[in-house]
Amino acid sequence: MSDATTAKAGGDPKAGGVVFDIRYQRYGGPREGRRRARLAVYKDGFRKVLGLGRGARAKLLPWACILLMVGISTVLASMAGFGQRTLGDVGAEMVPGTSHYFLYSFSITILFVFAALMAPRLLCPDRRNGTLHLYLVRPLTASDYVQARWAAFLTVMVSVAWLPQFVLLAGRVLGHPEPLAYLDANWTDIPKFLLAGAAVAAMVTAVSMLASGLATRRGYASVLLIALFVVPNAVTAPFALNPQLQWVSMFSLGDVLGETNKLIFNGTEQAAEAGAQVEPAFRGPDDMDSVPTQFSPRLLLAAYLGWLIAPGAILWMYYRRLTP
Amino acid sequence: MTTTPETGALMTLGKVTKQYAATVALHEVDLSFTEGITGLLGENGAGKSTTIKILLGLIPPTSGSVRVLGEDVTRNPLVRSRLGYMPEHDCLPFEAPAAEFLCHMAEVSGLPATRARMRAADTLRHVGLFESRHRPMGTYSTGMKQRVKLAQALVHDPDIVLLDEPAAGLDPAGRDDMLDLVRKTYREFGITVVFSSHLMSDVERTCDRITVLQGGRVARSGEVAEYTAETRTLFVEVDGNRERFVSALKARGVAVGVGKGGVAVQGSDEDLFDLVRDALVEAEAPLRRMAPRRRELAELFTGVGEDGAEPGRGGR
Numbered sequence: 001m002s003d004a005t006t007a008k009a010g011g012d013p014k015a016g017g018v019v020f021d022i023r024y025q026r027y028g029g030p031r032e033g034r035r036r037a038r039l040a041v042y043k044d045g046f047r048k049v050l051g052l053g054r055g056a057r058a059k060l061l062p063w064a065c066i067l068l069m070v071g072i073s074t075v076l077a078s079m080a081g082f083g084q085r086t087l088g089d090v091g092a093e094m095v096p097g098t099s100h101y102f103l104y105s106f107s108i109t110i111l112f113v114f115a116a117l118m119a120p121r122l123l124c125p126d127r128r129n130g131t132l133h134l135y136l137v138r139p140l141t142a143s144d145y146v147q148a149r150w151a152a153f154l155t156v157m158v159s160v161a162w163l164p165q166f167v168l169l170a171g172r173v174l175g176h177p178e179p180l181a182y183l184d185a186n187w188t189d190i191p192k193f194l195l196a197g198a199a200v201a202a203m204v205t206a207v208s209m210l211a212s213g214l215a216t217r218r219g220y221a222s223v224l225l226i227a228l229f230v231v232p233n234a235v236t237a238p239f240a241l242n243p244q245l246q247w248v249s250m251f252s253l254g255d256v257l258g259e260t261n262k263l264i265f266n267g268t269e270q271a272a273e274a275g276a277q278v279e280p281a282f283r284g285p286d287d288m289d290s291v292p293t294q295f296s297p298r299l300l301l302a303a304y305l306g307w308l309i310a311p312g313a314i315l316w317m318y319y320r321r322l323t324p
Numbered sequence: 325m326t327t328t329p330e331t332g333a334l335m336t337l338g339k340v341t342k343q344y345a346a347t348v349a350l351h352e353v354d355l356s357f358t359e360g361i362t363g364l365l366g367e368n369g370a371g372k373s374t375t376i377k378i379l380l381g382l383i384p385p386t387s388g389s390v391r392v393l394g395e396d397v398t399r400n401p402l403v404r405s406r407l408g409y410m411p412e413h414d415c416l417p418f419e420a421p422a423a424e425f426l427c428h429m430a431e432v433s434g435l436p437a438t439r440a441r442m443r444a445a446d447t448l449r450h451v452g453l454f455e456s457r458h459r460p461m462g463t464y465s466t467g468m469k470q471r472v473k474l475a476q477a478l479v480h481d482p483d484i485v486l487l488d489e490p491a492a493g494l495d496p497a498g499r500d501d502m503l504d505l506v507r508k509t510y511r512e513f514g515i516t517v518v519f520s521s522h523l524m525s526d527v528e529r530t531c532d533r534i535t536v537l538q539g540g541r542v543a544r545s546g547e548v549a550e551y552t553a554e555t556r557t558l559f560v561e562v563d564g565n566r567e568r569f570v571s572a573l574k575a576r577g578v579a580v581g582v583g584k585g586g587v588a589v590q591g592s593d594e595d596l597f598d599l600v601r602d603a604l605v606e607a608e609a610p611l612r613r614m615a616p617r618r619r620e621l622a623e624l625f626t627g628v629g630e631d632g633a634e635p636g637r638g639g640r
Binding site for chain 2: 023024025026027030032033036037039040041043044053054058125129130131133135136137138139140141
């Protein structure tokens with residue numbers, strides 16, 4: 001059904017435009033069900049975290065954190081490249097703190113602050129504004145919704161963790177007089193920093209999404225997360241000095257993240273001692289930053305999985321009860 | 325559209341009971357919804373929202389069966405891609421523009437991205453928000469927000485839309501506009517509407533059928549026309565000399581009820597019109613309006629009889 005109205009301008013019928021009111025049109029196209037619904041929630045989550053399609057205020061915090069990390073890695077890459085170019089391998093060794101391990105050891109804090117500020121954007125407003133109800137009356141279960149949001153935040157976290165590492169790698173490779181030789185000698189750094197980045201991102205995502213899922217206000221979730229990062233760290237610090245009580249440190253998020261990072265890059269103390277006996281030669285510019293973990297890998301793995309799985313499971317169960 | 329073969333119903337509740345701890349929200353409710361606009365009428369706590377949530381599959385019934393478009397909605401969430409829901413409470417993200425929000429909601433309902441964009445723009449045009457579609461929804465008036473809420477329920481072109489108090493919080497003009505949109509949703513768009521309200525006037529003006537819930541039970545159910553049929557009462561409004569007019573009617577043995585708006589005269593035969601005309605002439609009362617009185621839905625609750633005259637105000 002259509003109505004047409006002819007508008008004539010200046011009395012010239014040829015100049016007239018035709019306006020069609022096509023009325024309401026029923027939709028006869030494809031309906032792609034849950035797959036499309038999950039993808040839409042995932043895409044929306046990704047955009048929300050980074051403030052894409054929003055004003056400058058929404059972009060300020062996430063991009064400031066990202067630029068800070070990229071800026072630091074650029075400085076480190078420049079320092080490493082400058083030392084390498086001017087003084088060769090000895091020069092690179094003289095510039096400590098330019099390793100991939102070192103970059104993670106302090107960027108974990110920035111990553112956590114990023115998560116504390118950004119993760120609440122994904123779950124808190126939907127619950128606070130009541131938008132969650134609109135999701136749940138669509139072909140989407142509460143589990144689909146929370147899994148899609150979780151995956152969106154994990155994607156952002158992994159990207160944010162890896163980006164500075166790639167910048168550092170590019171700087172170190174390009175700073176070396178023989179880039180391919182550098183890559184040949186240090187290629188194992190790449191899987192290590194990819195694994196370490198994914199591990200840090202997954203755990204931080206799990207914890208921050210749980211806090212965001214339980215709080216209705218973004219501010220509460222952010223404060224809770226910062227407290228979760230800082231307070232246990234301070235409480236468990238004295239126990240780390242006593243080898244018998246080191247397990248207490250596994251309740252500290254910061255310690256678990258830091259020690260996991262050490263384990264991935266530098267292995268354990270026992271392995272390091274064994275390696276030193278077998279291979280005392282120069283192993284690359286990371287040597288000065290190589291501090292192996294003092295913890296048992298089993299304990300560390302158990303603690304890591306506990307911090308990863310428990311918050312994820314609690315969040316999932318919490319949302320699952322919202323739909324039958 | 326998938327219906328129940330025997331009844332042609334789009335949605336059915338079969339002996340549905342919903343219990344929250346010690347409170348029974350719905351008690352063995354048997355209901356079916358067919359094509360058209362159905363009003364769910366009831367006071368707060370009557371079970372309207374619970375009924376809507378059960379139909380949407382948001383909460384399971386404690387007992388009984390629920391079929392929506394021939395499917396069990398709790399087992400098959402895909403049915404919800406054919407349903408729209410407009411909640412009573414706030415549900416809009418204030419920082420997002422309406423166009424973007426609707427596009428997202430269409431995608432979440434399963435529409436591909438390009439189709440979702442087109443549907444979002446079309447739907448906003450139909451609810452009268454096309455010009456404001458790129459503004460953040462936090463800057464909208466209450467009426468505009470209600471329209472966006474309706475638009476998000478329609479954006480994926482559902483077969484049935486469930487509206488929970490759609491005119492709540494609107495001024496009279498906004499209420500009229502919203503009720504017009506609700507009527508348009510079925511009459512022009514062909515989408516079946518289930519519309520809950522505690523305001524009888526809204527239901528009376530908008531719906532084809534009505535279901536009255538009281539204390540979690542179905543009190544009445546049927547066509548609105550049945551409840552608002554003409555009564556055996558003539559309603560007369562005069563511009564002056566009302567007391568003289570009433571006296572003149574009583575002097576002629578006519579049963580009269582006096583209300584705020586006018587005079588209810590009992591009876592419907594031809595002779596009554598002559599008696600009213602004579603009384604008007606005798607009382608020199610200028611006639612403003614004379615029409616058979618229709619029953620109002622409010623009487624379903626207040627129990628006013630068919631005669632329409634307020635009790636104790638005279639009789640034939």
